[in-house]
Amino acid sequence: MRFLGNIEAKIDAKGRVFLPSVFRKVLQASGEENMVLRKDVFQSCLVLYPESVWNEQMDALRQRLSRWNAAHQQIFRQFVHDLEILTLDGNGRFLIPKRYLKKAEIEQTVRFIGMGDTIEIWNAENGSKPFMDAEEFSQALESIMGTTASDSNGTETDGAGRL
Numbered sequence: 001m002r003f004l005g006n007i008e009a010k011i012d013a014k015g016r017v018f019l020p021s022v023f024r025k026v027l028q029a030s031g032e033e034n035m036v037l038r039k040d041v042f043q044s045c046l047v048l049y050p051e052s053v054w055n056e057q058m059d060a061l062r063q064r065l066s067r068w069n070a071a072h073q074q075i076f077r078q079f080v081h082d083l084e085i086l087t088l089d090g091n092g093r094f095l096i097p098k099r100y101l102k103k104a105e106i107e108q109t110v111r112f113i114g115m116g117d118t119i120e121i122w123n124a125e126n127g128s129k130p131f132m133d134a135e136e137f138s139q140a141l142e143s144i145m146g147t148t149a150s151d152s153n154g155t156e157t158d159g160a161g162r163l
Helices: 021-029 051-064 070-080 098-103 134-145
Strands: 006-010 016-018 034-039 046-050 083-087 093-095 109-114 119-123
Touching: 006 016, 021 109, 034 051, 034 098, 046 051, 051 070, 083 093
Parallel strands: none
Antiparallel strands: 006 109, 016 093, 034 046, 034 083, 046 119, 109 119
16 A cells, blocks of 8 residues: 655535545555544644554554553553544545644645555645755655665665665
8 A cells, every 4th residue: 555645635614624536546446444543643743544554553563562561551552542433435535523633733724645554634734844854855865775785686785776
């Protein structure tokens, strides 16, 4: 499942928004019917997880945490306590509950950002808040991808595949 793109949409007076058709097609192709909505752990945005991706995330976290450790139980509880299970209506819309709109400081316009296996929902009026500036991005990418790595033959190359 690959959600890609950056699409703006308007929220109606009832708090409903159309999931962009490019994202709906990905959901339909993968046979997903339900999504999970929650506030992002790090940013002031919302995250839509296809139900299967949410279940994988929850299972991965649960495997790293002990049920017999009070702090671990509190972390897990915090992660799963405030979420909504959503289904698109016949028109491809879903309701964003008011408490989530408030948490993400969303008013009338949202920005959907495809993040691979999830979709972020941002306040579109925040402009470039979800992004680094171009120079910071290029330096971070070079730092991560420009390191020496081994190719499939075991030959050491730089991040661009050069010897």
